[in-house]
Amino acid sequence: MNHTSTKGLLLALAVACTAGTALAQTTAAAPAAAAPMTREQVRMDTAEFLKTHRWIDATDTWVLKSGYEPPTGVLSRATVKAQRDEFLRNNRWDDRNSVWSPRKPVPPTLSGLTRAQVRADTAAFTKTHHWDEEKSEWLTNPPVKMK
Template sequence: MNRIHYPSLLIALAIASTIGAAQAQSSTGASPGGAATRTQVRMETKEFLKTHRWDEITETWMLKNGVEPPVGVIPRAVFRSQRDDFLRKNSWNDMNSTWVPRDPVPATLSNLTRAQQQADTLAFMRTHSWDEEGGEWVVNPSRQMK
């Protein structure tokens, strides 16, 4: 009689998967493909923790006070000023799912209600992405609201 022995099959699959995972890990410390070793990763982590702290409120890593951002990294103030300038001049139209110019343009975002600021900021973050090379916000067609 040919019967499938499910417990034996499950045990064989479990053994095969653990053997494959064990062979995929390198025990010599030198990783194939030029990947960082454990020691390198630990050193990079220590360096990162010297300059950054975890912000519980925003749930992101922030630069510690008095630490300059690395060369080539755009300061947060630039991100915010460009975003706020765009939001000061435009508002999100839910009916058309497009940005429309504000008429008249308010002098500052503080002239808008808190709900308007939050709604427009949320729509902006969904429809735009930061271009690292160009150093500016660009419209991201894949994120456009439908």
């Protein structure tokens, strides 16, 4: 055998092994899947769909006919558009990082306490806690022993 036919044979063998593995996985998963629909079930579903929907050529979409309610759990078209518009108003696409980022950064939450209240709270905290330099954290003071 020459070198070119060996490459072709190896390529064909690799494709066959890959396809065999893929087919083995799909056939093994098939029994777990639901039973396929019969032709009669498909016809009934199609007829039901055509009763409730109409095709719009201008937009190439199926639209629910007037007088019919969408299935439970499906948001109305107006609600979805409003959610989309709100999202686009509040976010922008960052090409550099390939993520959506807020247009306005979220401001930090500020305390509603006055300066006097903050001072009093700090004084109360420092009476019951102390800073540990080794652990770099605040620790509760041990209870004072009474004589």
